[in-house]
Amino acid sequence: MKKFILIDDDPIFIFLNKKVLETCSCKENVIDFTSAVDALEHIQKELDDDEETIILLDIRMPIMDGFTFIEELKKIAGPKISKFLIYLLSSSIYQADIDKSKQYPEVVDFLNKPLNSEKMEAVCRELDN
Amino acid sequence: MFEKLFPFHFVLNRFLQLVQKGRSLSKLIDDKQGNFENIFTFKRPFLSIDYNFDSIINCIGQIFILEVIDTKIFLKGEFVYSETQDLLFFCGTPWLGYENILKSDFNIGDFAIHSNIIEYSNFLNNAVSEFESKLEISEAFEKQRQFFEKLFDEIPVDMAIIDMERKFRYLNKTAVKDPELRNWLIGRTNFDYFIRKNLDLELGRQREEFIQKAIESGESIRFEDVHNKNTEKETVMLRSLSPFTAYDGQKYMLAYGMDLSIFKRTVFQNEQKNLELENLNNILNSIIYAVTHDFRAPILAVKALAYLVKSGLEINERNDLLFNLIKTSITKLDEQIIDIHNYLQNSKLEIGFTEVNISEIAENAFEMVRYSVPYPIVFKVEMHQKTPFITDFHRIKIVINNLISNAVKYSRKTTNAFVNIKVVIDDENCHFTVSDNGDGISEMYVDKVFDIYFRASNKTGGTGLGLFICAEIIKKLGGKIEVKSVLGEGSSFSVTVPNNKSS
Numbered sequence: 001m002k003k004f005i006l007i008d009d010d011p012i013f014i015f016l017n018k019k020v021l022e023t024c025s026c027k028e029n030v031i032d033f034t035s036a037v038d039a040l041e042h043i044q045k046e047l048d049d050d051e052e053t054i055i056l057l058d059i060r061m062p063i064m065d066g067f068t069f070i071e072e073l074k075k076i077a078g079p080k081i082s083k084f085l086i087y088l089l090s091s092s093i094y095q096a097d098i099d100k101s102k103q104y105p106e107v108v109d110f111l112n113k114p115l116n117s118e119k120m121e122a123v124c125r126e127l128d129n
Numbered sequence: 130m131f132e133k134l135f136p137f138h139f140v141l142n143r144f145l146q147l148v149q150k151g152r153s154l155s156k157l158i159d160d161k162q163g164n165f166e167n168i169f170t171f172k173r174p175f176l177s178i179d180y181n182f183d184s185i186i187n188c189i190g191q192i193f194i195l196e197v198i199d200t201k202i203f204l205k206g207e208f209v210y211s212e213t214q215d216l217l218f219f220c221g222t223p224w225l226g227y228e229n230i231l232k233s234d235f236n237i238g239d240f241a242i243h244s245n246i247i248e249y250s251n252f253l254n255n256a257v258s259e260f261e262s263k264l265e266i267s268e269a270f271e272k273q274r275q276f277f278e279k280l281f282d283e284i285p286v287d288m289a290i291i292d293m294e295r296k297f298r299y300l301n302k303t304a305v306k307d308p309e310l311r312n313w314l315i316g317r318t319n320f321d322y323f324i325r326k327n328l329d330l331e332l333g334r335q336r337e338e339f340i341q342k343a344i345e346s347g348e349s350i351r352f353e354d355v356h357n358k359n360t361e362k363e364t365v366m367l368r369s370l371s372p373f374t375a376y377d378g379q380k381y382m383l384a385y386g387m388d389l390s391i392f393k394r395t396v397f398q399n400e401q402k403n404l405e406l407e408n409l410n411n412i413l414n415s416i417i418y419a420v421t422h423d424f425r426a427p428i429l430a431v432k433a434l435a436y437l438v439k440s441g442l443e444i445n446e447r448n449d450l451l452f453n454l455i456k457t458s459i460t461k462l463d464e465q466i467i468d469i470h471n472y473l474q475n476s477k478l479e480i481g482f483t484e485v486n487i488s489e490i491a492e493n494a495f496e497m498v499r500y501s502v503p504y505p506i507v508f509k510v511e512m513h514q515k516t517p518f519i520t521d522f523h524r525i526k527i528v529i530n531n532l533i534s535n536a537v538k539y540s541r542k543t544t545n546a547f548v549n550i551k552v553v554i555d556d557e558n559c560h561f562t563v564s565d566n567g568d569g570i571s572e573m574y575v576d577k578v579f580d581i582y583f584r585a586s587n588k589t590g591g592t593g594l595g596l597f598i599c600a601e602i603i604k605k606l607g608g609k610i611e612v613k614s615v616l617g618e619g620s621s622f623s624v625t626v627p628n629n630k631s632s
Contacts, residue, residue: 010426012434012457012458013430015454016430016433016434019437060422062583062584062585062593063574063584063586090422091422092422092425093421093425094418094421097422113426113429113430114429114432114433114436116436
């Protein structure tokens with residue numbers, strides 16, 4: 001069982017990403033948050049769950065941005081961080097953001113918005129391997 | 130009588146012996162033998178004359194010039210023959226060689242009063258021209274003195290000469306403008322000046338100490354003299370005291386002071402300018418980053434939504450929803466463009482003062498946003514105005530629009546949702562407070578709400594620019610903006626801006 005967490009402050013992107021996930025082969029358990037703080041709270045509650053969790057994470061968000069979210073997640077997850085596979089999902093074409101994402105081993109890939117079925121299928125294939 | 134007319138006369142007998150001589154001539158030839166040949170040589174006539182009595186008689190009527198041997202003193206005159214006495218009378222007077230006569234111990238009484246007017250006038254002319262040339266030199270000197278004085282007066286440096294008793298000997302115009310005061314200071318000390326001008330005596334004492342130190346050490350001293358410290362009128366003088374010895378061997382102190390205020394002010398202004406530029410650069414970087422991200426996001430959303438519509442993945446009834454989302458995205462993009470436009474307008478446009486009607490601006494601002502929430506909000510304007518309010522219309526409108534639209538955006542759906550604006554206008558200020566009973570802001574973020582691109586909530590798609598622009602505008606207008614807020618209870622933004630009635 002794979003679990004998907006969508007984090008994006010813009011509800012339109014949540015809507016769009018969910019649409020893409022619906023068409024995808026690996027549509028299973030999808031939860032969405034418009035606030036990284038709420039997402040962290042949820043993750044903390046279900047930390048004992050061992051199932052692999054894929055996080056589609058926006059970078060630029062109010063209150064807590066994507067990078068801070070990763071730092072906080074590492075703190076609360078401890079050794080369990082390995083069950084999280086993070087995909088950064090951003091409309092940023094700012095090279096510094098892309099470079100920064102590479103500093104985090106937890107980040108599997110940096111995906112440009114909008115997410116589409118082709119990209120998602122590629123992600124699913126990667127996960128299956 | 131003869132003696133008076135010709136004090137240099139002499140009388141010869143047939144043997145060319147001087148049988149009589151004038152008292153002035155006696156001074157010249159006193160100890161010489163009384164024979165003409167031993168005393169005089171003929172200079173004129175010269176060839177046609179011999180040293181005998183008849184030869185002289187033959188030349189009577191001519192002007193004679195005789196040299197007193199070995200003295201280079203010449204006598205000019207005529208011989209007159211007295212038949213009855215058989216004597217030759219020489220009636221003459223010194224000629225040329227005046228300087229040699231003057232070397233001898235003659236005085237004015239030794240010369241005849243008529244004594245050759247031409248020579249006398251020559252002598253006089255010489256004396257006059259000598260006097261005139263001396264006069265010319267002293268005039269040139271005077272001009273030079275005036276030139277230097279003017280130079281010292283015009284030089285933008287305080288200059289003074291102080292003697293070893295710390296008394297002023299000279300001050301230039303830059304040091305003390307008032308000529309009366311400048312004269313008064315000569316012979317007085319710097320401390321006298323401080324007392325007369327009612328200046329800070331502590332500073333005066335310090336200066337006296339510096340002067341004394343320089344006198345005692347015999348070395349140059351530099352110090353900074355600060356007046357009106359930490360005020361707008363602050364002046365900084367670099368003062369220097371250097372001992373020197375004048376042409377007369379006297380020791381003095383040369384004191385000079387340069388006004389560094391302008392220089393320091395320029396440095397300060399440049400620092401301020403640099404800070405402003407740095408700040409502006411940071412803001413521009415934020416905006417550039419935002420453009421690469423925030424502008425793209427709504428466009429990408431529209432792109433994806435358009436794709437969904439086209440692909441027919443959604444059944445037709447739900448296209449309405451997609452189109453609404455497209456509209457939301459485009460509105461968000463538009464809001465950002467308007468915000469950036471407002472920001473640039475504020476930083477670029479000159480401030481223009483007009484009379485503004487705050488309540489009208491507030492009413493219009495509320496009308497624009499009241500239907501953006503699906504529940505009623507009570508809006509109230511409370512005005513306390515006794516005098517017209519003069520400020521920049523466009524800027525104040527942007528601030529009020531932002532505050533009221535925020536109050537509506539972050540309102541809560543309750544039975545008594547309200548937005549109030551209370552305005553107090555007096556001659557000095559306009560003070561207004563926009564308050565609501567909406568979401569409020571967490572204590573953690575309340576200090577950051579005016580930062581560029583800071584968003585304390587993701588409830589609605591804020592741009593993170595609105596309150597930043599408000600703060601920038603209020604800063605530009607010389608006012609202040611403050612916020613008080615309780616999460617879950619509401620916020621109130623207070624603005625004070627000057628009433629520019631006099632401008």
